[in-house]
Amino acid sequence: MVCAQFRVAVSARVDGEAPPPEVPxxxxxxxxxxxxxxxxxxxxxxxxxxxxxxxDGEAAGHGGP
Structure with a gap:
């Protein structure tokens, strides 16, 4: 496997998603x-x-006009 495949898995992990099946x-x-x-x-x-x-949290805390 190449690093790009592992980085997809890292991205999924960071986002709280399931990793691609080819990268346990x-x-x-x-x-x-x-x-x-x-x-x-x-x-x-x-x-x-x-x-x-x-x-995103800071933006949500600001009220509109």
Missing amino acids: DAALDAHLMECPECRRWGERARRLRELAARL
């Missing part, structure tokens, strides 16, 4: 332990998800 959790975890690029990619995806959630 154990395979993803093993790849992340061995691949610093995918670990960094996953960390950036998590931070982006958290930031988006925070901004």
